[in-house]
């Protein structure tokens with residue numbers, strides 16, 4: 390592990406299983422890393438009141454037909470800036486492993502491609518926000534967007550956010566953009582087949598982390 394910490398992001402379409410996988414990974418990683426582990430999320434962030442307030446606004450289904458696409462993009466970028474400065478950088482500076490549920494690639498895929506604002510423009514706005522702080526590794530849970538949306542509609546009806554309500558064409562553009570990013574930045578992206586049973590997805594992700602963090606599993 391690098392002395393200045395390790396930064397890992399999880400990405401994927403709606404319902405790919407990021408939250409479920411991270412919950413299981415936390416149980417396995419916490420005893421090994423203890424207080425060197427920080428799990429956080431976007432939009433928002435661990436112990437980050439301002440970024441979480443922006444999350445509430447940007448995901449609120451009440452604003453479904455109201456929010457200008459660039460307002461949306463800039464809110465995500467502003468939330469990210471606060472997350473980087475207030476949560477991620479301080480944790481990395483003390484040598485922590487920081488794992489975030491979504492980060493900059495979500496904006497490139499959702500706002501750049503999904504909303505059609507342009508992946509280059511969204512990457513540029515976010516470069517300004519994050520000042521070059523890209524993850525060391527990005528674990529992409531790959532799933533057909535319709536399968537992910539079906540999972541959410543069947544299991545998580547009470548937690549549907551504003552973007553879940555966009556049509557399937559939007560989510561297909563998002564998925565295609567993620568695939569382009571994963572191909573263009575294959576050193577950073579690791580793709581996991583999220584259509585497998587959840588336990589297998591968790592095991593596949595765990596193997597990636599054991600290798601990346603050089604974890605001792607001899608007593609597991």
Ligand SMILES: Nc1ncnc2c1ncn2[C@@H]1O[C@H](COP(=O)(O)OP(=O)(O)OP(=O)(O)O)[C@@H](O)[C@H]1O
Pocket residue numbers: 401402403404405406407408409410540541544545583584585586587588590
């Ligand atoms: N591999 C899987 N097979 C079947 N169901 C799954 C699998 N992974 C997750 N699920 C179920 O799909 C639903 C969505 O999972 P989860 O909330 O973990 O996804 P997510 O990627 O965090 O979604 P979002 O980005 O929309 O928050 C949950 O009800 C979860 O139990």
Ligand SMILES: Cc1cn([C@H]2C[C@H](O)[C@@H](COP(=O)(O)O)O2)c(=O)[nH]c1=O
Pocket residue numbers: 403431432448465491492493495496497499500550552553
């Ligand atoms: C960071 C980020 C997120 N989004 C979208 C993706 C999802 O629809 C929601 C987040 O909800 P989750 O259940 O917590 O995954 O926001 C986006 O469009 N752009 C972004 O930068």
